[in-house]
Amino acid sequence: MAEQLITLDEFWSLRDQFPVIDARSEKEFDQSHIPGSINIPILNNTERIQVGTLYKERGPEEATIKGFELVGPRFHLIIKDTVKHFPEKKVIIYCWRGGMRSHILAWLLTMVGFDIFRLKGGYKTYRTYSFDLVRKDWNLIVLGGKTGTGKTRLLKKLQETGEQIIDLEGLANHKGSSFGAIGQPAQPSVEQFENEFAETLHKLDPKKSSWVENESRKIGRLILPDNFYHQMLASPLIDIYRTEQERINLIVEEYAGLPSDELILAVLRIKKRLGGLRTSEAIQAIVEGNHEAWISNMLVYYDKAYNFDLDKHESGKTIQLDLSGIDEETSTKKLLEAKSQFHGKHTDSTD
Template sequence: MAEQLITLESFWTLREKMPLIDARSEGEFTQSHIPGAFNLPILNNQERVLVGTLYKEKGSEQATLKGFELVGPRFHQIQKQAIQSFPDRKVILYCWRGGMRSQILSWLLSMVGFEVLRLKGGYKTYRTFTFEEVRKELSLLVLGGKTGSAKTLLLNKLKEKGEQVVDLEGLANHRGSSFGSIGLPEQPSVEQFENLLAEEIRLLDPKKPLWVENESRKIGRVILPDRFFEQMISSPLIDIQKSDEERIQHIESEYGILPKEDLIKAVKRLQKKLGGLRTQEAIEDIEAGNHASWIRNLLLYYDKTYDFDLHRHDSSKTQTLDLTGQNLDSQIQLLLQAKNQFYGN
């Protein structure tokens, strides 16, 4: 069956109906890809380097011949894998620029009865879109508060109430502290994080405010897009307040169940900032299961860090909101009232 070229505009709808194949090498795919894609490489990492070098040194024809020499013996394996993975034989596929690799894969699959839609411009077209999407103007509303204020829980509840929310830490697979990666999958690359963020922003109503949690420029190894972070700094911020007891209880509910060895490693990463004595005290409390004690110890450091970071925001756009002792429903109502003061009903 003949292939059909599709634009990025058509792709958004069609990908909900058909599986998506990335024909690039496994290394390129790991670095970044269109979310939801399945990797079926035409050239693997080593072969791609070899063909690329040959292209630079001897030109397109020699590189093309070498590519077919390398991948030709595997044609039947690629076809069998596709048939097994996609029994309906309808797929969308792409490579880097919509060039030779996706053309070859399209030809191979068409030969065994696949209906193939190929993304015009390939991943490069998609990536150009996501790069621009995460840097466009947004109406942000930043939720701040010291460690343990249950900001992520509140954002999730706001989303349930119909508010527009993007969970930056969820996309980054990191909770934003030395302890932030414990028990979570590996973080995406910076580029892949931007792809994930763009996918969420694309579906939002630009006329409505978007809630995000107050973050540093880096969430673990992920770096927030420059313009997005600049907008966070200049946007309205609601700084929620809770008692130390409430914060410690919340942190203990999330971190007290984690492996002690992981908690100790996280504390040791902070040793230069905590000092030798406080580090040792925290480790001893973790080993003894005295979670409230080591959490209280570390909050002394994290509270100072938060106070320092809070000064980056425009004080005239910062509203302090005391949620101490309030139940969850009341906290949400107070947050919505605070939002209306910045953005109206």
């Protein structure tokens, strides 16, 4: 069979048809990779360091020979593993720059009948694209509201109507507060977050508006790209309101079933800002299983923080929308009506 070099533009059209293999080392892959790719390293972490050091000290020829010396005995294992995972024998391959490692893997696999599409420029080309994309200008509409107003749920409802959304908290594996990591997968690296972010943006029509939840610059340990964050501050904001009891009920629904020890640790992380008395009261309520009490306690702090962040938004671009006592379906319709005040009449995606 054959190997074919493909551009990044061709990659986007082919990736839905064929699986993607990352031929870099495990550490490189763990740090960041093209989302959805599977790691089959030609050189493992230790071997990559050895070859890289030799390349710098003695040049490419000796480094290449050393690379074959290290990986050669494993060629049969690499082939067996790849055939096991991809019996249809059609794959896309990349390494760091689209050079030796992906070329070697492609050579190996074509010998056993694979059709190979090798990404020209490798991961570096993809990463340059994703880095630039998350820093471009986007037509945003920001969904704001205090903790517990159900913003993420409404984003999903908006998406069901055909609206474009950017779920930053979903991409970051974090709900944006001291409690935000509980029950979530580990957060990605900053680079991988930007890759996942770019994957979302790549699917959007930049001429249309995209909904995004109001966030601070930092989501857990991840920081939003400066340009995107400043775009959020300057974009139209729909600030939704629900009663405190509605908000408490929603938070109870999401957090009451989580481990109490993790909830207590989350309270302790913001102890300095809560103060000793409020911290003690919240912890006692968690221990007693009185979820309404500790949540009500926390809302005093988070409401103040939200009002502080709200003041950062550009004046004259905010609509206040009361959704008290309204179901999600009706709330979504009201959001679309509010959007029309900024972006003209809403038309259904099926029109």
